[in-house]
Amino acid sequence: MKNNRRTFIKLAAVAAAGLAVAPKAAVASSGGHSPAKVNAKAEHAKQWAMVVDTTKLHSAEEINKLAEICHKTHNVPHIEGKKEVKWLWHDTYAHTFPEQENPHLAEEVHHRDYMLLCNHCENPSCVRVCPTKATFKRADGIVAMDYHRCIGCRYCMAACPYGSRSFNWGEPRHGLDLSKLNPEFPTRMRGVVEKCNFCVERLAEGKDPACVEASEGALAFGDLYDPESPVRKVLRERFTIRRKPSVGTEPCVYYII
Amino acid sequence: MLELALKGSKRYYAWISFLVVLIAIGSTAWIDQLMNGLQITGMSRDVSWGFYISQFTYLVGLAASGVMIVLPNYFHSYKTNKHMVIFGEFMAIAACIMCLFFIVVDIGQPQRMMNMIFHPTPNSILFWDMIVLNGYLFLNLLVGWTCLQADRVRLPHPKWLKPFIYTSVIWAFSIHTVTAFLYQGLPGRHYWLTAILAARFLASAFCSGPAILLLVMMVTEKFTTFKMPKNALKTLVKIIAYAMCINMFFFALEIFTSFYSNIPGHMHPILYLFEHASSGLVTLMWTFIAFAAISITLLVTPKFRNNLKLLPWTLVILVIATWIDKGLGLLIGGFNPTPFETITPYWPTGKELMVSMMIYATGALVVTVLFKIATDVKEEMGHSQVLPCGCSTEDHCDCAPAEEAE
Numbered sequence: 235m236k237n238n239r240r241t242f243i244k245l246a247a248v249a250a251a252g253l254a255v256a257p258k259a260a261v262a263s264s265g266g267h268s269p270a271k272v273n274a275k276a277e278h279a280k281q282w283a284m285v286v287d288t289t290k291l292h293s294a295e296e297i298n299k300l301a302e303i304c305h306k307t308h309n310v311p312h313i314e315g316k317k318e319v320k321w322l323w324h325d326t327y328a329h330t331f332p333e334q335e336n337p338h339l340a341e342e343v344h345h346r347d348y349m350l351l352c353n354h355c356e357n358p359s360c361v362r363v364c365p366t367k368a369t370f371k372r373a374d375g376i377v378a379m380d381y382h383r384c385i386g387c388r389y390c391m392a393a394c395p396y397g398s399r400s401f402n403w404g405e406p407r408h409g410l411d412l413s414k415l416n417p418e419f420p421t422r423m424r425g426v427v428e429k430c431n432f433c434v435e436r437l438a439e440g441k442d443p444a445c446v447e448a449s450e451g452a453l454a455f456g457d458l459y460d461p462e463s464p465v466r467k468v469l470r471e472r473f474t475i476r477r478k479p480s481v482g483t484e485p486c487v488y489y490i491i
Numbered sequence: 492m493l494e495l496a497l498k499g500s501k502r503y504y505a506w507i508s509f510l511v512v513l514i515a516i517g518s519t520a521w522i523d524q525l526m527n528g529l530q531i532t533g534m535s536r537d538v539s540w541g542f543y544i545s546q547f548t549y550l551v552g553l554a555a556s557g558v559m560i561v562l563p564n565y566f567h568s569y570k571t572n573k574h575m576v577i578f579g580e581f582m583a584i585a586a587c588i589m590c591l592f593f594i595v596v597d598i599g600q601p602q603r604m605m606n607m608i609f610h611p612t613p614n615s616i617l618f619w620d621m622i623v624l625n626g627y628l629f630l631n632l633l634v635g636w637t638c639l640q641a642d643r644v645r646l647p648h649p650k651w652l653k654p655f656i657y658t659s660v661i662w663a664f665s666i667h668t669v670t671a672f673l674y675q676g677l678p679g680r681h682y683w684l685t686a687i688l689a690a691r692f693l694a695s696a697f698c699s700g701p702a703i704l705l706l707v708m709m710v711t712e713k714f715t716t717f718k719m720p721k722n723a724l725k726t727l728v729k730i731i732a733y734a735m736c737i738n739m740f741f742f743a744l745e746i747f748t749s750f751y752s753n754i755p756g757h758m759h760p761i762l763y764l765f766e767h768a769s770s771g772l773v774t775l776m777w778t779f780i781a782f783a784a785i786s787i788t789l790l791v792t793p794k795f796r797n798n799l800k801l802l803p804w805t806l807v808i809l810v811i812a813t814w815i816d817k818g819l820g821l822l823i824g825g826f827n828p829t830p831f832e833t834i835t836p837y838w839p840t841g842k843e844l845m846v847s848m849m850i851y852a853t854g855a856l857v858v859t860v861l862f863k864i865a866t867d868v869k870e871e872m873g874h875s876q877v878l879p880c881g882c883s884t885e886d887h888c889d890c891a892p893a894e895e896a897e
Contacts, residue, residue, distance in 0.1 A: 316535035316835055329831035332756075359678050365617035366606040385606050386529075386599020389617055391539035395679025395830045401539060401599065404530035424528040425599025478830075481678035 275440030279457035281356060281375030282432055283486040284446070285468045291452035292346035297324040300349065300445040307433070307444045309421045311402070311409025319400035319409070321430040322351045322445060330489075333480060343491060349453075351445075352377060352398040352430035353477065353485030360390035360399065369427070375458070375486065376432045384426040391427060395481045399429045458486060492640060495867040496860045502714070503863065510856045517849025520842040521596060529599055531842045537835035538826040540597070542843050546850070547593035549699070549818035551670045552692070554586035554627060556700020558663035559730050560723070565656055571722040574875040574885060578711075580635035581861035582704050583663075587628035589854040596846050616672045623666045630659040635861075643868050667692045674821075679830040682760035682821070685748070691741045692817070698734035699813035701727050702806040707858060709803055715866040716876050718883035728802065732790035735809060739783050742816070759832065760824040769836060772823065775815050782812035 291297065301322040304310070311319050328335050330348040358377045360369050368383035369390050391399045402424045410421060419435060422428055433443035441447065446455040456463030465488075468474075474488040499507075524531050534541040557579025563569035564576050595601055612618050634656055641648050671689035678684070705727060708719055749757040764776045786809035789795040795805070829835055839847075869875055875883045882888035 316537065317530060318536055320536075325831065329833060332830075332832040363615050363617065363677070365612050365615040365621075366603075366610045367612050368606075383603075383606060383610065384600065385603045387594075387597070387617060388539040388599070389615070389673075391536075392680065392826075393677045397537060397830050400536055402528070403532075403534070404528045424530075427599075478679065483678065 273438050273440070276438045277440055279374045279463075280459040281457065281486060282354060282437070283375075283456065283458040283465045283488065284351075284432075284443075285454040285465055285472075285474060285488045285490060286349050287452045287454070287468075287472075287490045288346055288348060289490060291349060291449060294324055294347045296452075297322075297347055297349045300448055303444050303448050304351075304430070306414070307416055307436075308419050308431070309410055309416055310428075311406040311422075313404075313406075313409045317401075317403045319402060319406065319428065321400075321428075322349065324348060325350055331475065331477060333478060334475060348489065349445075350396070350398070351487065352432075353396055353483070353487045354430075354432055356484035356486060357482060359393040359395065359481075359483055363389045363393040365389065372434070374437075376434055377429075378431055378434060379427065379429055381420070381422050381426050381428065386425040386427065388427060395478050395483065396485070399427050401427050492636075492643065492864055492868065495864045499863060503859075506859065507856065510852045510859070513852035514849050514856070517845045517847075517852065520845035521849060523842060524596070524846060525601075529597075531840060533838050533840045533843060535835055535837065537829045537833075538837040540822060540826065541837060542822075542839035542847055543593045543597040545818050545822035546847055547590045547597070548670060548674075548692075548821065549814060550586045550589045550593070550854075551624075551666055552696030552813075552817065553700045553703055554583045554590060554624075555663045555667045555693070555696045556586075556704055557583040557631070558660055559697055559701050559727065559734075560704075561656070561663075562660050563726065565660060569726070571720055571726065571885070574869065575708075575719065575723050575727075577635055577639055577865045578708060578862065579704060580631045580638075581865060582707065582858060583631045584628060584635065584861060585854045585857040586700075587624055587631070588857055589850050590624055591628070592850045592853060593847075596850065616669060616676065619669050620666075620673055623662065623669045627659070627662050627666050630655055630662055634659055639865060639868055642872060642874075645872070664693065667696050674825065680825045681756040681828070682825040685745060687741055687744060691738065691745075694734050694738035694741055695813050695817050696734075698731045698738055699810055699817070701731050701734075702809050702813075705731075706803060706806050706810070707862070711862055711866060712877070716870050717866045718875055718877035718881075720875060720883045720885035721888075722886070725797070728790070728796055731806075731809070732787075732796065735783070735787055735790060735813075738813070739787065756832075759828045763828050763834065764820055764824045767834075768823070768827070769838075776820055779812050779815035779820065782808045783816075786812060 291300075301320070301324075304322040305312070305320070308321060310321050313319055324347040327339070327344050327346065327348060330350060354375060354377050356375065358369075358371060361371050361377060364370070365387060366383050366385055368380045368385070370378055370380070372378050386401065388401055391397075391401060402422055405424045406422050415421065433441075433445075436443060442455055446453045454464045454468045456465035458465060460466065468490070469488060472490045474490050476485045476488055478485070520531070532541055532543075557576075560572045560575045560579040564572040595604065598604065607618060607621055634652060637652055638648050668689045671692040674680070674683040675685070675688040705724070712718055746761065749761055765773060767773075768776075786805055789801065789805040790809075795801055823837060827834055827837055873884065875885050878884060878886075878888070878890055880888065880890035882890065
């Protein structure tokens, strides 16, 4: 009996040591390289940013068209009411720029609709509060979501000063036309948060985000830290404002008024 | 000692069965939520936290409250509180369990809960909240159980326990501070973005928590032979009075800052709660002000404070006032005015209330079982037992009329 137990403990120790060494051995045998390859055409940036030209893009119909393209590309469910899920939408001047409201604003500016999406902040409060790193900031500045890591605590939604995040209160696939799914992008499960991802999956293939591509020049997109990027060119030439600059998140979506 | 919870009167078993039935009824709503998701709640894209999180916030106060008995006993050697300490600790255990339960029912993917531990994220306050809540639960279980066991065999409390006791006293402040930080550090939520929120949380906890504890103790006195020593009771009522005054003073500071500065974002939530919200909520918020005023009046006037017949009502009024303020208004005031300066109303659904009832019943069950054990041990030991005249054996009262005894 005693011998048996001793043998067992010895075996267990050997097995544990093996388990500890195994992953490293596997890495060594594969030459230490990650099996994933980066697409040669992929676009790179230090901080992706967008400029919305509201002199060109300001009607609800035009913005809805872009929202539809975005939502189709990412299989965003269509849900009516206040439990809706949305990545790209529109709102009035007063709701978009509450701190920059001005009662004597040009009527035309007041009547425009403004395109809203995640601001992919340089200093995102949603990333700061996430308890599992399900919301994280990529090296290229995109604030991304790991839908499989998210526990659905919705702390990021409370922290986002721009209301850019949606939660799947029910089964999101019920809000999708399953015959028209985009097979290139996953659907989500209920109980997780989702948001605009600046089309990382398209950037990885060297394409612009879907809304930018469809905007007929009303949206500029590029690297905020490359002086030659389309974004920097516009920012140099036109006066732009950002949403809620006072909260210090450094949003990377700029608006030409 | 757990076996003490198994031997009880018919009434004890009837109460336990009643709670189990409540838990069973509430769990049907929870199962529905597990099957269909949080869509059964009244929460929405703009109001991402609701009744569950607000109950958790309120109950953290109850968890922290026991320290108002423990601290005088251990830090100031105020031995009058000696026989009350265990109840504060046991109440904290039940409150911590309810808090953790409320968080579990609130998350969208409860089966991934352990991600908080597998991927620890110290920059998230929620991570620290998990640490402090579980830590406080552990500390109170350890301290409460060990002390009671030592009492039962008539041994002094072990020396090695001292560091844990002192830690638990300081820890009690941390659980409320960290919970306030959960709200306090968010940009764009004006009602919460105030440095005094943690202080307000503590003030509100140290009046509402001991008030609930005292009410439960009064019920305990009815059904057991335990009797609160009069001086311990009086001290606690004074603490409640001070804490409630400070609580309302802090609230007044918020009002001043918002309205004298005239900054719209800071005025909106208060105006919303007290003026523009649905008439039901506005009535509730004014009830909070009225009840706070009544309870303060009754608590600071010695004649009313020392009236033991009136005291339970005073405490009930105080609990209702603080619950409306912190268990309802705090969350709604922070969320319903959205970051776009629009309003998205929120009100809990019936199912949300049923799940909450399940958790409150679970808490009541834990309190019942733990208090049963504690009072049985006290009875065996002859600690704080009721005398024929209604005094406690700790009161040095020779069964003379109450006035003379003082």
